[in-house]
Structure formats: structure tokens, C-alpha cells
Amino acid sequence: MWMRFVWLAVIAVLVCSSASAQNGGKPKPSPGDKGAPPALDLTGGMSGIRQSRQVVVTSTEEWKNLWQQHAGTSRAPEVDFARWDIIAVFAGAKPTGGYQVHIDGVRLVPKKKEVVVSVTLLKPRPGAITIQAFTFPFAMKAVPKLPPVLHLHWEIHEAYSK
Numbered sequence: 001m002w003m004r005f006v007w008l009a010v011i012a013v014l015v016c017s018s019a020s021a022q023n024g025g026k027p028k029p030s031p032g033d034k035g036a037p038p039a040l041d042l043t044g045g046m047s048g049i050r051q052s053r054q055v056v057v058t059s060t061e062e063w064k065n066l067w068q069q070h071a072g073t074s075r076a077p078e079v080d081f082a083r084w085d086i087i088a089v090f091a092g093a094k095p096t097g098g099y100q101v102h103i104d105g106v107r108l109v110p111k112k113k114e115v116v117v118s119v120t121l122l123k124p125r126p127g128a129i130t131i132q133a134f135t136f137p138f139a140m141k142a143v144p145k146l147p148p149v150l151h152l153h154w155e156i157h158e159a160y161s162k
Contacts, residue, residue, distance in 0.1 A: 039142035047138040052092030097131035098124030101139040
């Protein structure tokens with residue numbers, strides 16, 4: 001019985017580890033990106049940033065500082081900030097696995113001089129089997145360079161995972 005528990009624990013850790021690096025940390029091209037280098041689109045369950053926060057990164061220096069807080073010693077992916085900005089959302093500490101952050105879209109509202117960022121925080125359904133460990137879900141996405149705006153509006157919705 002003890003060995004069965006150990007094997008289940010090992011499998012749970014492996015599943016959560018692979019889920020936290022859904023795209024392997026490798027940038028993937030954004031749709032409609034004509035011949036440009038791949039844009040950044042990362043999600044995961046373990047960030048070094050422990051507080052809930054939303055950030056728009058507009059320069060290499062800001063990006064290196066944020067990446068250092070997020071990933072520690074690993075080198076930040078290259079981003080051409082003349083063409084791209086990074087939208088980053090950190091959900092803060094969650095009591096179990098099963099939480100995910102998705103950046104659903106970014107839209108410009110010219111009349112209001114506003115940029116609206118839509119984000120969904122998925123949480124496990126009641127009674128779902130999840131790893132019993134704190135997680136720190138995040139999402140980071142490169143978007144075409146945003147114009148200087150007077151107001152940035154975050155729409156954050158919560159939903160149950162499927």
C-alpha cells in the first residue's frame with residue numbers, strides 16, 4: 001500500500017511539472033505575424049513572483065528585471081521592443097494545483113484612449129483532484145507595440161477549468 005502511494009505521488013508531480021510548462025517555455029508565433037520572429041506566449045503554474053499583479057513591459061531593461069523576479073537566474077527570452085510589448089499576469093499564491101491564467105485578448109479603444117486587456121483565471125472545480133501544494137500561475141504574451149495610452153483597463157474573469 002505504501003509503494004502505491006509513493007507511485008501516485010511521483011506521477012502527480014510529473015503531471016504537474018509538465019502542465020506548468022505547457023509550451024515548454026518556447027516562444028510560438030502569433031497568428032498573422034508576417035515573417036517576424038516568433039513572439040512570446042508563455043503560461044505556467046510556478047512563477048517566482050508571489051504576489052498577484054499585472055504588468056505591461058515596454059523595454060528590454062523592464063523585461064530583464066521582470067524575468068529575473070519570475071525565473072531567477074535563467075536568461076530572459078529575446079524580445080524586439082521596437083515592435084512588441086509584453087503583457088504579463090501573475091495570479092499570486094494559490095492553495096493547490098489546477099489554476100491557470102489565460103490572456104484572452106488586448107484591444108484598443110481609441111475614443112477613450114484606453115487599452116483593455118482581457119484575462120481569465122481558471123480554477124479547479126469543487127471536488128477536483130489536484131496536487132496539494134502552493135502554485136503561482138502566470139501568463140506572459142507579446143503583443144504588437146501598444147500606443148502610449150492614458151488608461152490601461154484589466155478585465156479579469158474567473159471560471160472553472162473544464
